[in-house]
Amino acid sequence: MGQLIFNGLVTGLLIALPALSLALVFSVLRFANYAIGSMLTVGAYLVYAFNAGLGWPLPLAALAGGAVGAGLALAIDRLVYEPLKGRGGVTLLVASIGVGIALENAVRFIAGSSTRGFAVEVARPLRLHGLRINQEQITTIATVLLALAVVWIVFRFTRLGRAMRAVADNADLAAVRGIPRRQVVCAVWVISSVLATLAGVLVGLDGNVDPQMGWNYILPVFTAAILGGIGNPMAAVAGAVVLGITEELATLVLAPHYRTMVAFAVMALLLLVRPTGLFAAQGTAK
Amino acid sequence: MISYVAATLVLVAIATIAGLALNLQWGLGGLVNFGLFGFYMLGAYVCALLDTKGVPPLAAMAAAIVVTAAVSAAVSLISVRLSEDYLAIVTLGFAECVRLFISYEEWLTRGTLGVPGIVRPFAGSVPPEWSDAVFLAFAYAWLALVFLLLRKITRAPFGRLVRATRDDATVAEALGKNVLAVRAKVFAIGGALLGVAGSLHAFHYSYIDPTQFSTTLNAYAFMAVIIGGRGSHLGVLIAGFTVILLLEGSRFLADVIPFLDGAQLAALRLFLVGAGLVAILIFKPDGLVREYRLRSGAS
Numbered sequence: 001m002g003q004l005i006f007n008g009l010v011t012g013l014l015i016a017l018p019a020l021s022l023a024l025v026f027s028v029l030r031f032a033n034y035a036i037g038s039m040l041t042v043g044a045y046l047v048y049a050f051n052a053g054l055g056w057p058l059p060l061a062a063l064a065g066g067a068v069g070a071g072l073a074l075a076i077d078r079l080v081y082e083p084l085k086g087r088g089g090v091t092l093l094v095a096s097i098g099v100g101i102a103l104e105n106a107v108r109f110i111a112g113s114s115t116r117g118f119a120v121e122v123a124r125p126l127r128l129h130g131l132r133i134n135q136e137q138i139t140t141i142a143t144v145l146l147a148l149a150v151v152w153i154v155f156r157f158t159r160l161g162r163a164m165r166a167v168a169d170n171a172d173l174a175a176v177r178g179i180p181r182r183q184v185v186c187a188v189w190v191i192s193s194v195l196a197t198l199a200g201v202l203v204g205l206d207g208n209v210d211p212q213m214g215w216n217y218i219l220p221v222f223t224a225a226i227l228g229g230i231g232n233p234m235a236a237v238a239g240a241v242v243l244g245i246t247e248e249l250a251t252l253v254l255a256p257h258y259r260t261m262v263a264f265a266v267m268a269l270l271l272l273v274r275p276t277g278l279f280a281a282q283g284t285a286k
Numbered sequence: 287m288i289s290y291v292a293a294t295l296v297l298v299a300i301a302t303i304a305g306l307a308l309n310l311q312w313g314l315g316g317l318v319n320f321g322l323f324g325f326y327m328l329g330a331y332v333c334a335l336l337d338t339k340g341v342p343p344l345a346a347m348a349a350a351i352v353v354t355a356a357v358s359a360a361v362s363l364i365s366v367r368l369s370e371d372y373l374a375i376v377t378l379g380f381a382e383c384v385r386l387f388i389s390y391e392e393w394l395t396r397g398t399l400g401v402p403g404i405v406r407p408f409a410g411s412v413p414p415e416w417s418d419a420v421f422l423a424f425a426y427a428w429l430a431l432v433f434l435l436l437r438k439i440t441r442a443p444f445g446r447l448v449r450a451t452r453d454d455a456t457v458a459e460a461l462g463k464n465v466l467a468v469r470a471k472v473f474a475i476g477g478a479l480l481g482v483a484g485s486l487h488a489f490h491y492s493y494i495d496p497t498q499f500s501t502t503l504n505a506y507a508f509m510a511v512i513i514g515g516r517g518s519h520l521g522v523l524i525a526g527f528t529v530i531l532l533l534e535g536s537r538f539l540a541d542v543i544p545f546l547d548g549a550q551l552a553a554l555r556l557f558l559v560g561a562g563l564v565a566i567l568i569f570k571p572d573g574l575v576r577e578y579r580l581r582s583g584a585s
Contacts, residue, residue, distance in 0.1 A: 032371040034320070083568045090318060093371060094508065095567050097320065101505050102560030108553035219382055222375040230371070260386055264379040268364045271372060 003131055004248045010137045012224075012244020013144040014206070016237040017199040018217060019224035020151065021192040023236040026225070027168035028188045029081065031092035036196060036221060037214030038103035043069045043197025044204045044213060045107050052119045062201050066194040073193035074186060082185075108211045115208040118201070136205045147198055148237060151191060155233070160187055219260055220247070223267040229276055292418050293490075294534050299425040300486050302526030303432050304503055305510030306519060307479035310436055313516035313577075314445065315472035316452030317362065320374040322507050324381020325477050327499040329354045329484025331388055334401045334494050343407040343489065351481035358477025359470045389496045400495025404488050425486050432479055436519045439475070448472055449517070449577075505559045506530050512566050515573025524574060533559065 018036050025033045033039075047065030050056045056064065076099060084095055123135035155161040160183075166174040167184045175181060203213055220243060227239030243266060250262040304322060311317045319325075329350040336346035361380045365372040388395045395401065412420045439445050450458045451465045459465050488494050509529055514521030536555055546554070566573070 032374065034374070080564050080568070087567075087571070089371060090316070091567060091571070093318065093374060094512070095564050097504075097508065098560045098563030098567070100560070101501070102557050102564070105553040105557040105560065109550055109557060113549055219375070219379045223379075226372070226375075255390070257390055258386060260379075261383045264383050267379060268376065271365050271376065275372070 004251070005245055006131055006133070007137075008245035008248030009241060010140050010244070011248060012241035014140055014199065014202050014240075015217065015220050015224050015244055016144060016240035017147060017195045017202070018221045019228070019236040019240045020148070020233055021195040021199075022221055022225045023228065023230055023233040024164075024188055024195075025192050026230050027233060028164060028184060029092070030171075031089045031096065032222070032230070033096045033192075034093060034218070035076075035096045035100035035103060037216075037218040038100040038107075039069070039073065039193055039196035039214070040200040040203065040217060041107055041211060041214035042072065042103050042200070043193070044200030044209045045111055047197065047201050048116060048118060048204065048209050052116070055119075058118060058120055058201070062198065065201070066197045069193045069197040070190040073189040077185065077189050104211055104215065111211070113211055115210040117208055118204055120205065136202075139205060140202045143198060143202060147195060151195070152234065154191070160184070164188065216260075219267075220263045223263045223270075226267055226270060226275075289418060292422050294531070296422055296425045296486070296490050297534055298527060298530045299429045300483050300490070301503065301506045301530045302510065302523060303429055303479055303483040303486070305507045305514070305522045305526050305530075306432055306436055307476040307483065308507040309511045309514070309517065309519060309522045310439070310479070311472055311476035313511055313518070313522070314440065314452065315448050315469060315476075317469060317473060318374040319377045319473075319476065320504065321361075321377030321379070321381030322480065323499050323501055323503045324377070324384040325354050325358055325480040326484040326487065326503055327381070327388065327496075328357060328384050329481035330488040330494055330499070331395060331401070331484075332481075333485035334404045334488040335395065337404050337488070338401055343405055343409070347407070347482070347485040347489075350485045351478045354481030354484065355474040355478035358480070359474040362470050362473035363466075385496060385499065398495060398497075400493055401488075402493045404492045404494070406489045406492065421489065425490070428482055428486060432482065433519060433523060440517075440519065502556065505556060505563070506533065509559055509563055511573075512563060513570075513573055515575045515577065517577030518573065518575040521573050521575030 018040055021039075022033055022036050025031070025036075043065055046068050047058075047061045050061035050064045051058055054061075080095055080099055081092060084092055125135070126133045126138075153161075155164065163174070163179045163184050164187065166177070166179055167181060171181065174184075199217075200209075200214065203217065207213070220240075224240035224243045225236045227242055228235030228237070229239075230236075243263060246266060247259045247262050250259070254262065304326060308319060308322060311319045332353045333343075333346045333350035336349055337343050341349070361377060362373070365376045389397055391397070392399070406417065406421055407424060408420055409417065447458070447463060447468055451463065451468050455465050458468075487498075491498065506529075510522050510525045513529055514523070514525035533555055536551070
């Protein structure tokens with residue numbers, strides 16, 4: 001039981017990064033980014049290229065991959081989302097579906113469909129008060145907490161973070177007050193893609209690197225973001241942890257390959273009962 | 287060669303029917319169905335499983351249509367009250383669940399082994415050498431029927447109501463229309479059409495397994511709708527024939543471009559679909575053919 005909750009916590013933290021990334025983009029750019037799964041995949045492959053291709057150690061490779069991924073995200077924004085600005089959330093959503101398909105198949109085209117793994121040493125799991133803790137789980141917890149802390153500090157205490165919150169709150173008012181929307185959007189894409197890349201690395205450490213990897217996470221990521229109340233970045237993290245633990249506890253009664261169904265059931269129930277998310281403040285307008 | 291062309295033409299008809307279904311749901315009704323392939327897969331499996339149990343093919347197909355329509359309506363009710371973003375993820379989630387269920391519940395669906403020996407309609411009454419030709423005609427008869435049905439629906443008062451709920455749900459509601467019911471109906475009709483497409487898929491291959499159903503169908507359908515012009519069935523028909531024929535026909539390129547293998551070509555094709563989707567949204571957002579409008583007396 002304790003083991004399940006611990007595993008669920010780690011799974012939840014893993015989902016938290018892309019869920020935060022999704023909610024961040026949603027809150028500022030006002031569309032559901034279906035390319036989030038492909039961004040995760042592309043990030044994992046970029047890091048893989050630096051790690052296994054050039055032989056760099058994983059942390060360094062992750063930094064380099066994150067930088068290239070951020071550049072890619074900015075280029076995609078310039079080419080796709082910026083020209084479509086103001087055309088409504090659904091148009092952007094469908095565009096992001098197109099971007100997702102293109103990215104995933106670019107990966108397939110260049111790297112092939114076979115599964116790969118990062119060049120890391122296999123370590124023996126730790127035992128602590130009867131809990132089995134893998135090396136990857138420690139890496140996941142540390143990375144995610146660090147990333148979340150950085151994003152939270154940026155969001156809470158910097159000029160940029162304040163600008164982001166202002167645009168998310170009311171874009172027109174922010175524009176009137178002279179907040180440069182373009183800079184905020186670029187910053188959002190950089191943070192979002194770095195988070196997706198980190199998530200890709202952690203997913204790849206946990207399992208394999210393959211072109212489908214991001215796609216498999218789309219549903220849990222969206223569910224987590226909706227749990228938190230989409231467009232509410234930090235609550236998405238809490239939503240992810242709740243979802244992770246629920247998924248893990250559900251393995252007591254359901255076969256493990258039905259995790260996706262658990263995520264779907266949680267989402268369906270939530271949308272029927274409390275579509276504003278578990279943690280949304282009651283009574284706030286819009 | 288002839289059989290290859292015939293097979294491609296059948297696939298084009300199936301994908302175009304799926305495109306028309308999406309055009310009803312998204313183009314006309316404004317409801318993004320990102321789980322198209324799940325409903326399609328459900329239709330194919332219901333039809334195939336009944337068919338191989340000895341139910342007459344046409345009856346199996348009818349059952350598949352009824353089941354997908356009912357399930358579509360039920361799925362849409364989870365989120366039609368909310369904005370489109372939610373419907374997209376709910377339908378996608380549903381599709382993934384269908385795929386998981388079919389892949390793992392071996393007692394019912396034989397899992398990854400697939401369902402072999404699906405009998406086509408009229409198999410008993412036509413000689414085997416005519417089987418493909420008869421089935422081609424059958425598929426195109428369905429395509430024609432679906433197209434005419436959708437045109438009828440679109441030009442009827444119900445079609446006007448659907449467009450009204452898409453353009454401004456609040457106004458439609460204020461005029462006393464039941465927006466929720468309209469949306470569920472639109473989703474159910476679209477689901478029925480996906481049941482048609484899925485059944486045709488099962489008959490065409492006469493063997494189905496979970497790997498045949500992927501998001502490629504989604505990509506084709508969205509491509510057809512966006513290029514054709516949202517809301518225009520004629521546009522979707524034209525786009526289906528040009529674009530999907532082109533994409534399916536590009537399998538030939540494997541013989542012409544020796545340095546790319548089959549998997550790379552498939553990836554390249556889907557990459558172009560994705561990039562093309564975005565390009566059309568940016569440069570030609572209205573598509574080829576404009577949506578049908580009632581002409582007012584003055585103009």
